[in-house]
Amino acid sequence: MAERHDAVEVIRAKRDGGRLSDSQIDWVVDAYTRGLVAEEQMSALAMAILLRGMDRLEIVRWTSAMIASGERMDFSGLSRPTADKHSTGGVGDKITLPLAPLVAACGVAVPQLSGRGLGHTGGTLDKLEAIPGWRAELSNPELMAQLEDVGAVICAAGAGLAPADKKLYALRDVTGTVEAIPLIASSIMSKKIAEGTGALVLDVKVGSGAFMTSLEDARELARTMVDLGTDAGVRTTALLTDMGTPLGRCAGNGLEVAESVEVLAGGGPPDVVELTLALAGEMLAGAGVTGVDPAEKLADGSAMDTWRAMIAAQGGDPDAALPKARETEVLTAPRAGVLTRLDAMAVGLAGWRLGAGRARREDPVQPAAGVEWHARPGERVSAGQPLFTLHTDEPARFERALAALDGGWEIGDSHTPAPLVLDRII
Amino acid sequence: MAERHDAVEVIRAKRDGGRLSDSQIDWVVDAYTRGLVAEEQMSALAMAILLRGMDRLEIVRWTSAMIASGERMDFSGLSRPTADKHSTGGVGDKITLPLAPLVAACGVAVPQLSGRGLGHTGGTLDKLEAIPGWRAELSNPELMAQLEDVGAVICAAGAGLAPADKKLYALRDVTGTVEAIPLIASSIMSKKIAEGTGALVLDVKVGSGAFMTSLEDARELARTMVDLGTDAGVRTTALLTDMGTPLGRCAGNGLEVAESVEVLAGGGPPDVVELTLALAGEMLAGAGVTGVDPAEKLADGSAMDTWRAMIAAQGGDPDAALPKARETEVLTAPRAGVLTRLDAMAVGLAGWRLGAGRARREDPVQPAAGVEWHARPGERVSAGQPLFTLHTDEPARFERALAALDGGWEIGDSHTPAPLVLDRII
Numbered sequence: 001m002a003e004r005h006d007a008v009e010v011i012r013a014k015r016d017g018g019r020l021s022d023s024q025i026d027w028v029v030d031a032y033t034r035g036l037v038a039e040e041q042m043s044a045l046a047m048a049i050l051l052r053g054m055d056r057l058e059i060v061r062w063t064s065a066m067i068a069s070g071e072r073m074d075f076s077g078l079s080r081p082t083a084d085k086h087s088t089g090g091v092g093d094k095i096t097l098p099l100a101p102l103v104a105a106c107g108v109a110v111p112q113l114s115g116r117g118l119g120h121t122g123g124t125l126d127k128l129e130a131i132p133g134w135r136a137e138l139s140n141p142e143l144m145a146q147l148e149d150v151g152a153v154i155c156a157a158g159a160g161l162a163p164a165d166k167k168l169y170a171l172r173d174v175t176g177t178v179e180a181i182p183l184i185a186s187s188i189m190s191k192k193i194a195e196g197t198g199a200l201v202l203d204v205k206v207g208s209g210a211f212m213t214s215l216e217d218a219r220e221l222a223r224t225m226v227d228l229g230t231d232a233g234v235r236t237t238a239l240l241t242d243m244g245t246p247l248g249r250c251a252g253n254g255l256e257v258a259e260s261v262e263v264l265a266g267g268g269p270p271d272v273v274e275l276t277l278a279l280a281g282e283m284l285a286g287a288g289v290t291g292v293d294p295a296e297k298l299a300d301g302s303a304m305d306t307w308r309a310m311i312a313a314q315g316g317d318p319d320a321a322l323p324k325a326r327e328t329e330v331l332t333a334p335r336a337g338v339l340t341r342l343d344a345m346a347v348g349l350a351g352w353r354l355g356a357g358r359a360r361r362e363d364p365v366q367p368a369a370g371v372e373w374h375a376r377p378g379e380r381v382s383a384g385q386p387l388f389t390l391h392t393d394e395p396a397r398f399e400r401a402l403a404a405l406d407g408g409w410e411i412g413d414s415h416t417p418a419p420l421v422l423d424r425i426i
Numbered sequence: 427m428a429e430r431h432d433a434v435e436v437i438r439a440k441r442d443g444g445r446l447s448d449s450q451i452d453w454v455v456d457a458y459t460r461g462l463v464a465e466e467q468m469s470a471l472a473m474a475i476l477l478r479g480m481d482r483l484e485i486v487r488w489t490s491a492m493i494a495s496g497e498r499m500d501f502s503g504l505s506r507p508t509a510d511k512h513s514t515g516g517v518g519d520k521i522t523l524p525l526a527p528l529v530a531a532c533g534v535a536v537p538q539l540s541g542r543g544l545g546h547t548g549g550t551l552d553k554l555e556a557i558p559g560w561r562a563e564l565s566n567p568e569l570m571a572q573l574e575d576v577g578a579v580i581c582a583a584g585a586g587l588a589p590a591d592k593k594l595y596a597l598r599d600v601t602g603t604v605e606a607i608p609l610i611a612s613s614i615m616s617k618k619i620a621e622g623t624g625a626l627v628l629d630v631k632v633g634s635g636a637f638m639t640s641l642e643d644a645r646e647l648a649r650t651m652v653d654l655g656t657d658a659g660v661r662t663t664a665l666l667t668d669m670g671t672p673l674g675r676c677a678g679n680g681l682e683v684a685e686s687v688e689v690l691a692g693g694g695p696p697d698v699v700e701l702t703l704a705l706a707g708e709m710l711a712g713a714g715v716t717g718v719d720p721a722e723k724l725a726d727g728s729a730m731d732t733w734r735a736m737i738a739a740q741g742g743d744p745d746a747a748l749p750k751a752r753e754t755e756v757l758t759a760p761r762a763g764v765l766t767r768l769d770a771m772a773v774g775l776a777g778w779r780l781g782a783g784r785a786r787r788e789d790p791v792q793p794a795a796g797v798e799w800h801a802r803p804g805e806r807v808s809a810g811q812p813l814f815t816l817h818t819d820e821p822a823r824f825e826r827a828l829a830a831l832d833g834g835w836e837i838g839d840s841h842t843p844a845p846l847v848l849d850r851i852i
Binding site: 007008011012015038039040041042043044045046047048050051052171174175176177 | 441464467478
C-alpha cells in the first residue's frame, strides 16, 4: 500500500532536480492510473522528467510501478524457453516477420506482442493484416496454445499489460514529452517484463529514420533498457543498428510481407537476412539454446513451415495473393553511377504519404501502399533505370510522396556502405 | 490574426531551449484561452518555461498576448492621474489599506483591483470584508464614478481582464509551475497593464514569509516586471522589501483593518508607516505629483477622511465595530531579553491555521481570526509578558497554530533589526 503523497509535491521534487522516492513513484503512477492525478499534472511531471532526468534506481522503480498497474503473464508452463524482440522502429523494418518463426523453428517460443504504427515507421500488426484473413487479436488461452503448438505468435498486446503505460504514452504523444529516455525505456520494458518473456533482444535504431538520431542517445537508451531487463530477471541484450538507410528493398505493409517471405524462402535482401540472423543469435543465446544454426533453418525450409503454421493459426491464408495497389509510379535514375545515399526518413515519409502509415491512431492504412527502391547504397545504376516504384490506391498521393523523396537520394561515383550492426550492449 | 501552429511544436521548441516566436506565443495563448490547446499541453509548456526560461522579448509578447485575451480599461477620462500598487504578498501586509486612501488624498486616483488570499498570506479583499456591509464587487461604471468622486477604490478584479491569466494561474497552482519568473511577471503585469493605470509601484517581498526567499530571485522578478511595465508605457518602479519578519503587529483580516485605521489616525507600527510612506512616494512620483508630503496627509486627517469615504462608497460602515474572535490564547515570554527573531512564515502559518486564510479557493475565512505579536525584533520583553495573542472562533485550532509558532521566534540579549526596504528598481 503506497504512502499518501500529493501531485504538486512530487512534481516539484523532480522539477527542482531531486530524485523521486520509491514511495513517491509508486503513489504517482498508481494515482495517475486511477485518475486521482490529473492529466495536466502528469504532463508537467513528464516534462520535468524529460528535462531533469532520472537515475537508474528511479527508472527501475518507475518501471515496476507501471508493471504493477496491470496483469503479468506467465510462460513458465510452456515446454520450451521464451525469447522476444523489440525494435524501437525503423523504415522497412519487417524483421519481426521472418524472425519470430525462425527462432521458433530453432526450439524457442516467441511471444511477440506488437503494436500498430504511427507516423513514418510501420507497425508489425499493420503489415500482417495485409494477409487475407489474418487476425491480430488473441485471447490469453489462444496465445498460450499457439505458443505451445506452433512456437511463435505475433499478436496485439492485450489491454491488461501495464495500463499506466498506455495512458501515459497517449499523454506524452500530445504534450511534447515523448523524447525522454527514462520514459521511453520504462514504457518499452514495463510491457516486455509484464509479458513474462525469459529472454529479450532490443534492436535500437540509430539514424535519420529512427527515433534516436545520435549514437550517444541510442546507446544510453539501450544501456538503460538492458539494465532494466537484467534487474527484472530477463536475459536482455541490445544491438544498435543503422537506420540512416532503410532496411531491405521496400517499405509498406503488403510489400514487406512479400519480402519477409523471400527471406523465409532462403533469399531476400542481404541486410534483412543479416539482421534477422544477428537478432536470432541473441535470442537463442538468451534462451540458452546452443548448437542450432538459424541460417540452416532458413535454408532447409523449417522456418518457412513455422511461418505458414503461425499465419494459418491466426486465420490467415499463407498462400493467398497479397493485395496489389491500383496505381504505381516509377522514378528513374537521371544518370549512371553508384547510389551513394538513400535516406530512411525520406523513404519513410514517402511511404506514409502514399497511405502505408497513419497520422492519427484511428486512421486506416492501405495494405498495398508503399515504396520499393531498386538500388541500395553501394549498388550501380544505369541512366534511365527505375530507382523507385511508388504504390498507392490513390494517385493524388504521388505528388507529395515524390516531394518527400526529393533530396533523399544521391548518385555518385563510388560508395562503401557503413556496417549495419553498430554496437552490442549486454 | 495569429498564424496556425501546433501545441506540440510550441512545447518542443521551448523544451529544447529555443525561443518562442511572436506568432507561436500569440497562437498558444489565444488557443489555450479558447480551449483549443488542452490543459495538459499548457502544463507541459509551463514546466518547460519554468526550466528553460524566456528572454525579455518573449516575456513582453507573452504578457501582450494575455492582455489581448480580454478587455482593457481606460482611466484617461478621469480628472487626475492614476497610480496603483502591487505586492507579491507577505504576512501582515495590510499596506494597501492605508496606502490607497493616502495617495488619493494627495491628488492621485488609485484603482486597486485586488484578489483574495490563498495559503499563508492574506488577501486584501478578505481583510476589507471584515468591515460590516463592505462589498468587493463593483461594476465598471461604479468603479469609474468612485475613482472620480473619492479617488480610491479597492475592489475585486472583474473577470474580463486577462482571462488567459485566470485560466493559466489555476493550472499552475495544481501542476507545480507557479515558481516561474516569466509566468509570475506576466501574470501580474498583464492584469496591471490591462487595468490601464498610468503609474505602478511593485512591492516585491523577500524572505521566509514571501514567495521569493532569495534576494537574487526577487531582484530578477522586480527587474522583469519593471521592464514589462515600462515597455507598456506604465511608469513602473519596484521596492524590494524584507519579509523575513512579518509587517506591523498583527496578521488576520479584522485585526489588520484595525491596525490600518491606527496608521490612518497618525499612529500605528513604525514599519507599516515607513513602508506606506515609501510606496506612496513612488506612486506620487510616478503620477507626476510633486510638492505634496504624504506624511502630512496622515497627520492632518485627510487620508482618514478618504478612507471613510472609500469604505462608505462600497457599503461599509467605517464606524462599525470590527468582529471579535470568540476565543483567544496567550503565549508568554519564558524569560526576559530582547526578541531576536520573529519568523514571517511561522506567523503566517499560525494565522492561517487559526482560520484567517483558506486552503482552497472556495473556503470561507474567519474575519476575526489571526495572530497578534506583542514584541517585534529588537524590542525588550520581560519574563511572563504576553508574546503572542491568538484569535479564533474555533478553539480546536489553537494546538496546530501554536505548533506553527514553535521555533519561529527567539529571545536573546541584543538585536539590531535589518532595514525594511532592501533595494529600489527603476
